[in-house]
Amino acid sequence: MNAVPYVDYESFIAGKQFSDVPTGFDCDVPVGPLFDFQAVCVKWALKRGRAALFEDTGLGKTLQQSVWAQMVYEHTGGNVIIAAPLCVAQQTVEEAAGFGIAIKYCRRDSEVEPGITITNYEMLEHFDLESFVGVVLDESSVLKSHNGKTRQCITDSFRATPYKLSCTATPSPNDWMELGNQAEFLGVMTQVEMLSTFFTHDGGDTGKWRLKGHGRVRFWEWMATWAICIRTPADLGFDGSRYVLPPLNLVEHVIESGELLEGHLFPVVAQSLSERREAKKASIDGRLDLAARLANEHQGSVIVWCHLNEESERLAKMIDGAVEVTGSMSIEEKTRNIMAFTHGEKRVLVSKASICGAGMNWQFCDTQIFAGMNDSYEQFYQAVRRSYRFGQKNAVTAHIITADTEGAVKDNIARKQAQSDEMAIEMVAHMRNLTKQQIQGATSGTEAYRPAVPLAIPAWIEQNVERV
Template sequence: MGTYESFIQNKRAVMPPSGFHVDRDKLHSSLFDFQRDLVRWALLRGRAAIFAGTGLGKTRMQIEWAMNVHRITGGDVLLLAPLAVASQTIREGAELGYEIHMCRSQDDVKPGLNITNYEMLHHFEPVLFEGVVLDESSILKSFTGKIRTELIESFAFTPYRLACTATPAPNDFMEIGNHAEFLGVMSRTEMLSMFFVHDGGETQKWRLKGHAEDAFWRWVASWGVVLEKPSDLGYPDDGYILPPLNIYDHVIEVEGEPAKTLSQRQRARKETVAERVAACAEIVNATDKPFLVWCDLNVESEMLAAAIPDAVEVKGSDKPSHKEKAMLDFAAGKIRVLVTKPSIAGFGMNWQHCADMAFVGLSDSFEQVFQAIRRCYRFGQRQPVNVHMITSSREGVVAENIKRKEDDFRKMVSEMIKYTKDITSESIRSTEREVAEYVPKQPIIIPSWLRSERFAS
């Protein structure tokens, strides 16, 4: 064990701080204690990740972080966000008294804080920014490898970097590796070779080396913090207790045997669209409350919009301006029913005004379903949230699988927090200034023309 720990130390597995110290009392007074301490910690790290549960105020924390980077350096900061989330961030910045400029290209950049959508990155010159923030950074997994690589390479020399996203699945080591690589801590390849062994023939199957588990999470805690609620780091949970989440499983009986394979399930979805849409429309049309309807297929989206009189449809082929307006209008209460896909609107939006949603066809991605539910079921929600999962008898127990994966996710997150909370709690609550340790390894040879005559001999 000692030898392995020595190996880890030699590899500099714990990232030293590279940022600056800010008194917590000088951070915005509207931030809760745990938020101020997290911002202060992230500024001290210089390059950090905040993995925090939905509704914990990641937007406010990243805005305050960015503003302090601007104040200290005098340089510009770029925030990257999903579509429609950028406008939401600008409004939240205004509540803090900060101006954030919406930009479509480098020509639009003004001194201070600037924000754009991920899709617009190629219109910017990343080297001109002192700081960068990735909002909803886990959506990098949804992008192509090309964009992920572009982000990592574009900001490789940016002094201050912050990535904010919801708590990752603890066994999604590639997501953790993506963040480490973006922050310049370590490449994914290095991370895998140092802490993991390849598990079988599948390229995605990696498991932690038995003796490396503590070292791995200690390494993660040196640049990232994980929390689902404030008490995970020793703060009170006042105002952060969520109301009940009610999941209703509607299984429509249709002819045919239950699907056993993925292709059979996809065929069953296509062949039972009419029945599922009718069941959803009946539920949504029976109320005048705000309603969010998630679908998986284009034909579902079209039929739902036709069957629900006051529904507005947002689909992938729509212009970005329409998508953004519809999502913001739904948030403002101007639209009662929004019909869309988790892949389009499942990240970043705050829709606590809505407490009712339906899934008409479930994605096979647990993360997409989980994130979609969290648009409404997040801290700040005052009402019990009702989720209607509408499937056909041919699709099998899809909703049950989602619930099982949710339970597994919760157990794994608890394990992840258990490993990191003591380390991160101590680091975040500490009031001492940390300084990056410098360990000289090579003597300096001073050229003769720099030596004074007194030392020349």
Template sequence: MNAYADFLARKRMIDPATGIVADVSLHSVLKDHQRDIVRWSLRRGRSAIFAGTGLGKTLMELSWSEHVADFTGKPVLIFAPRAVAAQHIREAKKFGIAARLVTCQAECGLGINITNYQKIDHFDLSAFGGIVIDESSILKSTDGKYRNRLIEECAKVPFRLAATATPAPNDFMELGNHAEFLGVMSYTDMLATFFTHDGGDTQKWRLKGHAETEFWKWMASWAVMLRMPSDLGYDNSGYDLPPLRYTSHQVQVGYAPSMETGLLFPMEARTLQERIAARRDSVGERVALAASITPHHRPFVWWCNMNPEAEGLAKAIPGSVNLTGSDSDDVKERKMVDFSEGRTRVLITKPSIAGFGMNWQHCADTGFVGLNDSFEQIYQAVRRFWRFGQTKPVNVHFIASEMEGAVVANLRRKEADAERMAAAMIMHMADLSSQEVRGMVRDRPDYDPQIPMSVPAWLTGEAA
């Protein structure tokens, strides 16, 4: 009988906790939702925090790391994107938490060590008691360099924490990679257990109908997801976002009738190649318009897609700084920190370089002089400014060629779709996560009889 009970226990999809059982004393600066999530993460040992921008992931990571280092007697290493590592150090200092910025194993010591992903080759990850991966959407790609290294080398690290904003809705690959990093279940096992293949596209998977409830239970056993404190039943006081204002600008470009296409008038770009051509043909006009609407006395970030856009803006806006992909790691970090600390007023860069992880609430004006087709990059870039802690309305400008069509309308549609899907994920996980994190159970009983029942006399033995 015991053997059968063990067999059933192994078949359960709930990942067991392996962390710190004893109660811990946490910093008073943590808000209620942060304090409970940190305690839950420490109990879990290996967990993911999917929390919206501005909900305090950095403070939660630092608090978790501090207690893991004390418990294991080993150093903890936090990986963060470039320049975000230095931002973590500033946050730690603000909250009175000891942490050091390191570039290699020899610089590490007991306590909290922080570095960036680009320096992963300089560390022996098995030497740490805990590993934190900040902006853990870096695990998204199944064949990514960092993803594979982190999963393989952290397999025996007892404490692991992944933290990012709410993951891409319906991007089950990203969820599976998180589960694999945490040692919960492999990506392929997750697909085989909960999903069915949908057609010929290898990326299209959908939840099996009968497995949906079990999937969300499984998710809530190792991950907590929230966009607002109220998603887990906490007070939203202090978490009001200011207005977000989108402004669309279209530039006209010269067009000559083409013998090649046979068209007398320009046609709206439809395919990806046509949109790229429209962007390339309108660089000068878009740069000139961007320079003309850049404020003279407020911080501003221009996001570009092509190098000629960035180079043209750097020439057109006096005192601006162009952060490029060809800059060395140290130069990239210095330029981002200079903007963060107010030494640079206008920063020009690409979402792929600086669109993740930075907290730029001191700036409320930004714009895209060039776009690509990645909604996630645009979403993340805007969230550098429009996040909890921002006190001013955020103004976002989109500059496009008239040939590119309704750019802002398409972005709003994609954003609405993402919000609906994220809300569905939260809806599925909210009660489950609240029970896990807060130790709460439903107030209503499963059975609540309201109608009196008469027992037949023949059943009570009272019949004559």
């Protein structure tokens, strides 16, 4: 039998490490338009080639992704496309132009010119996506919210794209599927591989996953090699004083519905989804009257968030200087109404968080009213952050109007906030040191097998094979 060469334990373990050679390039990033921490993040993302910037709202992802796209275009000479939510595209064009970066908004492939193109997610099907050398997903949490067909189409269309940048506010650490979708889009690891490597089913429920006890630290370390996750520049060792925000005041208003839920003799808190819908409808008059009064009494800009179509339609008529944005509107009409509020032509915006709750910068507004809510903490968080972000000079007040039959909504929000904060702190803590060490590559869940030691076959097996 042939002797197997000795391999020390450290080398053996090192050989088990997943590796993925960066597809990017090293360059000097101009600090001019960027803050110091932003320049470091862009330089790292360019070096990585395929990277994610999970930065909290207000840290300047729009400018960073614009600079990243410009440098990819200058380095390769190939076109770069940015996909963004409704109206965020127009806002990006305006902000980038202020720093001398030309980005063209296009709705179809025939409009593309050399350089950087930006479009809405809904328009991607009208482009030859394989012709772009670089892609940026702005508010890339859409990979979670989009249906499976659309998400898979985005992932497949850009699978061979060498330069990819995924930008979103700190993703929910509890939503493993979102993180898996992000990694799969970037080509780091498929969602299935991520789940099988780091997770296990939670008890008997095959729909819920939890980190394996022994793999918890390993998971965050792996993620840190392809994503920068920060909530403040201080997480990277930079000065974060300019990002200390004024107070955020959550004011809860509970409306007595005055009606009993169907099948009940006494007032009870709604439990099932159908009961919650019934509770919302029973309290709609009281909630809308209060929301309209609060909006009309406020002198400045106001954002009013609704949950039902009826709420949006009625409030737009009840509030002075209001403009409504609904899902049934054309893209042109949505854009016109959103930009009317953005440019100060309309004082009040009435819409749903699922429509206008991501991407826009409305620091000029310090008052929000939630006339109707669903159970999504992420939508609530993103909606509040349209106003409560870097550049906000005043304390922000968010009025939460609910019915007494809906339960303690504010307490529920606080509980989810605490859970999110706890997990986000853990995420950032694991990634902080690795980012400071300027990690040069990212791990990958797949690696070609390259045998370095010849296979040693026992003599008795060789003899039997020869006889056969």
